[in-house]
Amino acid sequence: MNGTHAMLSHFPVGFWALATLMILVGAFLSGRLAEISRAALLPVLILSVLGALAAIIIGFLVWPMEANLTSPLARNHILMAFWSLGIFSMITVLVWKAGDAAFEGNRRWVLVILALTGGLMFSSAGTLGGHLVGASTAFSDVLGLMGWEVYTTFYSPLWVIAVMVLIGIGSAVVGLKGRRTAT
Numbered sequence: 001m002n003g004t005h006a007m008l009s010h011f012p013v014g015f016w017a018l019a020t021l022m023i024l025v026g027a028f029l030s031g032r033l034a035e036i037s038r039a040a041l042l043p044v045l046i047l048s049v050l051g052a053l054a055a056i057i058i059g060f061l062v063w064p065m066e067a068n069l070t071s072p073l074a075r076n077h078i079l080m081a082f083w084s085l086g087i088f089s090m091i092t093v094l095v096w097k098a099g100d101a102a103f104e105g106n107r108r109w110v111l112v113i114l115a116l117t118g119g120l121m122f123s124s125a126g127t128l129g130g131h132l133v134g135a136s137t138a139f140s141d142v143l144g145l146m147g148w149e150v151y152t153t154f155y156s157p158l159w160v161i162a163v164m165v166l167i168g169i170g171s172a173v174v175g176l177k178g179r180r181t182a183t
């Protein structure tokens, strides 16, 4: 079943790469191509999330949990897979709820920042998958430049988590205020 994971993992990676490109085109270009990118984004995002769920489920079915958790490389791979899924699920909900309005004005930056962050995460997940099968790439060195050593468990310092929580609370407050002003 190893081959099934390798085969299925192409779906989220391919759809996430396409969705990231469509978000950039939809956010920064005008004309027919941008319109098509915005209109077709939601189905691509839904397929990407379904593909990721399939790759993750098969991953947990194929390899025993003890083996996954013993190797820092596998732990990092799984961590990046879940971060990618989380970020692209968030983008999917945003685009689903807001539709074309998600691209209006400064709102587009939320999509762009999330998509670029998600892009970094799924590239890392794929790179670490390659490492696991003995096919490392130059992208591992890019991760190294950012302070992520692929053979050591990735971690976020406590202050980063605190900043992320504060950004989350701040965003919720801004959103609630915006909703009250609109009604």
Ligand code: HEM
Pocket: 002, 005, 006, 009, 010, 012, 013, 052, 055, 056, 057, 059, 060, 063, 068, 074, 077, 078, 081, 082, 084, 085, 125, 126, 128, 129, 130, 132, 133
């Ligand atoms: C979005 C989710 C995921 C993506 C995109 C992904 C991607 C990949 C890729 C591209 C490879 C290299 C495959 C090859 O070239 O043969 C790989 C290998 C691997 N993945 Fe994942 N993966 C995901 C989730 C998971 C999960 C959840 C687990 C474990 C529970 C896992 C465990 C592994 C292992 C152990 C390998 C090495 C396979 C081998 O030694 O043959 N992956 N993954």
